[in-house]
Amino acid sequence: MQRLPxxxxxxxxxxxxxxxxxxxIVLVSENATLDEKMISRLENMGIRKVVVSGxxxxxxxxxxxxxxxxxxxDMDTGFSYVKKNALMQRFRVLLKDHFIRRNQEMLGEIxxxxxxxxxxxxxxxxxxxxx
Amino acid sequence: MLLTPSEIRLKVKTIKSLPTLSGVVxxxxxxxDSETTSFAEVAKIICKDQVLAAKVLKIVNxxxxxxxxxxxxxxxxxxxxxxxxxxxxxxxxxxxxxxxxCLVGLWEHSLGVAVAADRIARTLGVKDxxxxxxxxxxxxxxxxxxxVEMRREGQWVLNEVRNWKIPFVEAEKRILNGVTHAEIGSWxxxxxKLPARLSxxxxxxxxPRGASSAKEATAIIxxxxxxxxxxxxGSGGDxxxxxxxxxxxxxxxxxxxxxxxxxxxxxDELEGLDTSGFA
Numbered sequence: 001m002q003r004l005p006x007x008x009x010x011x012x013x014x015x016x017x018x019x020x021x022x023x024x025i026v027l028v029s030e031n032a033t034l035d036e037k038m039i040s041r042l043e044n045m046g047i048r049k050v051v052v053s054g055x056x057x058x059x060x061x062x063x064x065x066x067x068x069x070x071x072x073x074d075m076d077t078g079f080s081y082v083k084k085n086a087l088m089q090r091f092r093v094l095l096k097d098h099f100i101r102r103n104q105e106m107l108g109e110i111x112x113x114x115x116x117x118x119x120x121x122x123x124x125x126x127x128x129x130x131x
Numbered sequence: 132m133l134l135t136p137s138e139i140r141l142k143v144k145t146i147k148s149l150p151t152l153s154g155v156v157x158x159x160x161x162x163x164d165s166e167t168t169s170f171a172e173v174a175k176i177i178c179k180d181q182v183l184a185a186k187v188l189k190i191v192n193x194x195x196x197x198x199x200x201x202x203x204x205x206x207x208x209x210x211x212x213x214x215x216x217x218x219x220x221x222x223x224x225x226x227x228x229x230x231x232x233c234l235v236g237l238w239e240h241s242l243g244v245a246v247a248a249d250r251i252a253r254t255l256g257v258k259d260x261x262x263x264x265x266x267x268x269x270x271x272x273x274x275x276x277x278x279v280e281m282r283r284e285g286q287w288v289l290n291e292v293r294n295w296k297i298p299f300v301e302a303e304k305r306i307l308n309g310v311t312h313a314e315i316g317s318w319x320x321x322x323x324k325l326p327a328r329l330s331x332x333x334x335x336x337x338x339p340r341g342a343s344s345a346k347e348a349t350a351i352i353x354x355x356x357x358x359x360x361x362x363x364x365g366s367g368g369d370x371x372x373x374x375x376x377x378x379x380x381x382x383x384x385x386x387x388x389x390x391x392x393x394x395x396x397x398x399d400e401l402e403g404l405d406t407s408g409f410a
Contacts, residue, residue, distance in 0.1 A: 074363055
């Protein structure tokens, strides 16, 4: 599955997770095949992302402004001034997990059947060791 | 020679370098009494400056407020949001172009904090989330005042950040005799007679324990500011993530684990957020 921004949707793509609006009303059901009209309607309704089956967009990472390693390096810089207390240590772990998970979703590395996440792929050690 | 706090306060009182904050806008915020003036009359005052009115509507129709329909008139915005919130939006609209000139990324950061504040407020079921998100738009107002009214000092602050690798707020304390953008913004909010729910988050977003009547709104802006910086959206003037004050989490009855969900919700919103076309 891949979570695609609306502007990358193309007719023929199959919806993997039903699309709901803010009121919880289903706009497109699971397994529906998208056509021009549906994509246009979703855009007009302010929908920003749709989860589709398979991996129709190769190099989805190219459409993202910062790579995961850049984000994690900037995150290290971000934490470099604050004191290393328990609260911020926990927040750091949480934030790192958030970036890695979003990156995996983007690259389609989400297990279609289980709906869970495949093994965590750490892009490697960040520039400066903090701990 | 460093400016004294009283000199800084005087500069805020007599702002010269922000032309959009004089004239129509000044009349609106200082002279209009919301008790005796109708929305229609207030709308008329705002619409005298068509460029400003257009910016106000652009902000009102943005994901910050999440209205499903389009709000076509300032009068309608007043009816939906009330005088205080619209006053806050007018102030925000008046300084957008200066925000973009003073600090690259500051407008994006402010818009991000507004959206994050809205989502946090709604998740927590907080009353009048629009007031909280408007506080998000305005929370770094003081940085713009420093950038336009105290340009020399503003440049020194940026130099300190770069040379000493310290946060913007620490650099401000060094250059401005202990005064920071939080105080400066709150002084302007006072000039503009903004209510506590807008002015306290401006004053205390770095020190949420200082709030009195708007502890909840302040805690939300404190958290929203940190989450937006953590998500690397826009720029507050330095690359550092501030310390989360456990007090803010207590006030909002949030645990650290709850932040994971909030990060997801906010990141989703940021992905579709178009920050251009406001200035």
